[in-house]
Amino acid sequence: MTTILKNRLFWPALILAVMLGVNAFTSNQFIAIQDGHLFGTLIDILRGSAPLILVALGMTLVIATGGIDLSVGSVMAISGAVACLLISDLDNQNSLGGVLIAIGAAILVSLAAGLWNGTLVAVVGIQPIIATLILMVAGRGLAQLFTEGQIINVQSGPYSTLASGFFLALPVALLIAAAAVALTVLLTRRTALGLLLESVGGSPTASRLAGISARRITVMVYVVAGAFAGLAGLIASADIKSADSISAGNLIELDAILAVVIGGTALIGGRFSIAGTVLGAIIIQTLKVTVVAVDIPAEANLLFKSVVVVALCLSQSPDFRAKVFGRFTSRPAAEKVGIPA
């Protein structure tokens, strides 16, 4: 029991469970089967959290090396813009081949964006927060340039499957995110890669002296973060069947960083938890849905969210828990000590 209580992820998981409980109560259909697939609030939450899971996953790896990637939201916008532009030029928007080419092109552009970030950080040696700030600002501009500032609509069945489709009764978007998580876990926990990442995050210089190619690893994590952000951008744009380069992925970098922090990854690098990040991302999405489900007035949304986040972060601090819960249990003892004094 105490080992469960001491687990870093126990408290976030508890808060998630409470919020899901509230949703189960307010929702007519928390989980059900409709048209041969799963349906309901729980599925909406999981499907809706797919882009954030992907972005936060990339962010976890970047933060593990002691960096940060502010450009993920802009990369999402670029990737959605590229895909929708290519698809809208197709003669037949429902042709699978054409859509796959568009998706491939969008991922390639996202990889290039990641490579740009990685090169600036690891080769040129610019501070990560500044290096990725460049693409954060310029990237959204690029996306708007591609789309000429307009919202590009697509009516493509295969493309919208990315976000709204179902496979084996489960949402495709969730499966994509799950596959990305599984792949990352496999590569970082079943090979030495995870150790190398943590080592670079701990001290790049010491890692290099120990024979680890710190530079190559750093470039790699930014490329991976770019690819995951690109994938998230595709899901987000397929979800609304259009590329909105102004609002796509806007401020998602902050949600992603929050998810990473809730998950227990240290912002200074060195230690990371993929399970924690996924949990964090799902909590953030659940919070968004809960705000609407329990009728928090629009003006109080942000306040409600911040109260939950503060409670979440405090609950993860052992010192804080000791102070709050310790007081209830140890008060009689304290009084006893108090009388003779």
Add this chain to the structure above:
Amino acid sequence: MRRTLSVAVFGGLLAVSALAGCGDSDGGAEGGGGDDGQIVLGFSQVGAESGWRTANTESIKASATAAGIKLQFSDAQGKQENQISDIRGFITQKVDVIAFSPVVTSGWDAVLKEAKDAGIPVILTDRAVDSQDTSLYQSFIGSDFKVEGTKAGEWLVKEYEGKTGDVNIVELQGTTGSAPAIDRQTGFADAIKANPNLKIVKSQTGDFKRADGKTVMETFLQSVPKIDVLYAHNDDMGLGAIEAIKAAGKKPGQDIKIITVDAVKDGMTALAAGEINFIVECSPLLGDQLMETVKAVKDGKPVEKRILTKEGTFTQEEAKAALPTRKY
């Protein structure tokens, strides 16, 4: 030391005044153009943040050409400081009339006072300023968001006329605290107030965005047993909500009636396709009205302090007819 400094400052002043003189004579040349009757209008636009804004810019440019007004156009790229320096530029150039769409509502008193002192009339378009001194500008041309909300509500009242059953309405609000969101909400609420069977059961912000409109609508669909009507403060949120409604296995426009505001092309297309039931127009095409006002102001004729943009409403049939000639 002091002497060299003052010499430097004086030299600098000379240079600046020479430059200003340059600008003056340029402006004078353009003013000279006024002799052959051509009015010079300096216009500072907010930026190019949406299709709506682009259409607004194009309307102003086209109307200026048509009206034979020389337009000095500048784009503030969403920044107030750019806009203030643009307006100062217009004052230096001595244009005949200044018009602008304020990026934000406050902080305009100083620069508007400068324009007034220079004897150049100012017209606001699309957005208002919060200056106490209304003599600082001649007129404000733009939409009345409250009227838009009222029009949406009136259509709904008419649609359910004579029916007594409860009608569950959900509302997707715009960006919290923005003027269009507040006014479209109150205008709508006032219009349906007299009919107690029309009930707004849920109202939540979708931030004027498609993605948010979809997510919020998903939750509405899960938490309200029977939704009859959706009222969205702009087309984009409505379009996002349509996706959510389809995903829930319902037919937008039939199972759930949808009312939106704006009438941009994507919204009109959905309206013509029967997925939206009614759109209240918020027109960016105020160019012609602006040019009329500019001419009146230049001739010293009195103008209305508040001029409403000419805008209408669209049903599905009207949308089908209007769509081919739609400019935005």
